Every structure is written in C-alpha cells, then in structure tokens.
Amino acid sequence: MSQTDPVVEKNFRAAMSHVAAPVSIVTSVVDGTPWGTTVSAFASLSMDPPMMLISLQHDSGLLSRIGEGSILGVNVLSASQSELALRFARRDQDRFTSTPWTLADGAPRLGDIHAYVAVKVARMVTGGDHVVLFCDVIDAATYETQPLTYHRRLFGTHTPEV
Template structure:
C-alpha cells in the first residue's frame, strides 16, 4: 500500500472508530479545579478507575482545553460523577468556560469544586500528565471518595440516559 493512501485509510478508521465508540455507554462526569480562586470545569466521559492500591483515577482531557491548562503535578481536582437527573448540568459544562459555573451550586472539597447533587465524588491530586494522541491523560491520586447510591447519568449513541439493572436472573 502506498503512503498516499494512508490519509484516506486513517480517515476511514477514525470514522469507524468514532461510530464504534458511540455504541459504548459511558459515565458522565464534570472534572473541576480551582485556579486563583476561580472554579473551572468540563464535562468528560473518558475517565476510569486506574488502581486500587494505591487508589488512582485516570481522566482524559483534550489538548488545548482550558481545564487542562490549569492542571499540573500536585494540583487538586475533583471528579463529580453526575446523576441521571443532571443532563442539563453535563451540557452546561461543555459550553463557554467562563459561563460553566453560572447558577451552579458548589462548595470546596479537597481543594476542588464539588457540585451539589452529584451522584458521586472523587477528590484527587494530579500525580502525572501523560500525552496521548489529541488528549492528555491526567493520572490522579485519590484523596477522598463518596457516593449516594442514586442512578448515574450515562452517554450512549449521542444521548444521555441511565443504567437499568438487568435483574437477578442475569
């Protein structure tokens, strides 16, 4: 295969990969930090538990994102896992970064903004920033965690929803 076909093949793979990933249901969270007394945050669906010993979490942020520009090793940040009733909040945190906290109730927890009514909370400190394609992986050391037991907000096939239990027979 000639190298002149690679850009076309790459585009085909990217399109197919995007479509395939749209079929994967993911949790929705708002990642937050506080910089110079001002809260900042963004909606993400790319985060995962990384380690239990020691407790660590991984968040993937787009290169060039405002939130990423505020993070460095040692920075406090939080992962606010949204509940099924918080789709509007997920959408708000994808808009202009200077308007994301408008009308949002929050308080400082573990050095980062914790959104009121979130389904779960994980307070962290940045352990490492790892470049990965068009994103940067933020590896965080967990300093606290809390959950309320309510239904989570999920994202699947370009829409918000929630998880339904398959029942005891499964």
C-alpha cells in the same frame, strides 16, 4: 500530528459511541476561581494505591490551568443532570453561574451528583489529541441517585436487571 485514515476514524468514533460511558464534570479551583469541564473519558486505574485516569483535550481550558500536584474533583453526574453536562461542555459561558457547589478536599463538589472523587494529579502524559492525567485519590463519596450515562450520542441512565 499524525494523519488518521478517515475511514478508521469514522469507524472508531462509531464503535466508541456504542460503549456506554459515565458522564462527569472535572473541577478545580485556580487562583480562587472555579473551573470545570464535562468528561466521559475517566476510569479507575488502581486500588492499591487508589488511582484514577482522566483524559482532557489538548485545548481544554481546564487543562491549560492545571499541572502535576493540582487538586481535581471528579463529579460523576446523576441522571437528572444532562443540562449541567451540556453547560460544562460549552466554552462560551460561565459554567458555575447558578450551579450549586461547595469546596471539598480542595476542589468544587457539585450538588445532586451520583459520586465524587477528589484526586491529586501525579503525572500528565500526552496521548494523541488528549492529555492523560494519572491521579492519586484523596477521598471519594457516593450518593443514592441513578448515574448519567452517554451512549450512541444520547444521555440516559443505567437500569439494573432484577
């Protein structure tokens, strides 16, 4: 592991906190058990063919259970779901207790979300302290809610200009 200059790390962390990011919970079912974790590092990669990038920390419980070929659900959270985002970010509790979900395209789709994308992991590449998943899109859906965003270490939402 490389040694990062602490000043560069601090400045980079501060700069990234100024970038508003959508909040999602990435889910999977492994041996009949649902798994999931809160993620803000995901993005569309390609429209032809439809592909996404998802970044998971090396020590992620979800990452330790999936591999190439795994089916994942990217549940983009709605503005009212900040508590759910915090629950799935913690490691010390059952994340699916009292969380409504259904199996959709092979992965858990959570209730009251803003958007959903089902993907199949095509490739996994290490990038620093994360693993980047290159994923093929299986299906996608949107819902009429406001998105949950994370900006300057606070949850919020997007308000369109008129």
